[in-house]
Amino acid sequence: MLAMDQHNHQEESCVPPGFRFHPTEEELVGYYLARKVAAQKIDLDIIQEVDLYRIEPWDLQGTTH
Template structure:
């Protein structure tokens, strides 16, 4: 079930939130797709530096 966000909603986590919650959960639950939508996996060797998201 995907949540619908209101128009204008922005996601601006702090560095502490990224490391303390999202990245930790992403590492502990690699099969959980919810965190891959927030922190995508990008192969940096397939892109030039100016093309990285």
């Protein structure tokens, strides 16, 4: 019965990787960056693109939508 409840809970959740725990770098790269490189849609606009040649490193934290 417990396995069935866990399976149903997994089907209900459509939250991308990294939102319910602290993701590893491998999980972030494997999901978000791989989708970006493959020109696949990422449902949430959470990773902002920054032109690193036009911004100083100490100003990165202030660059939000």
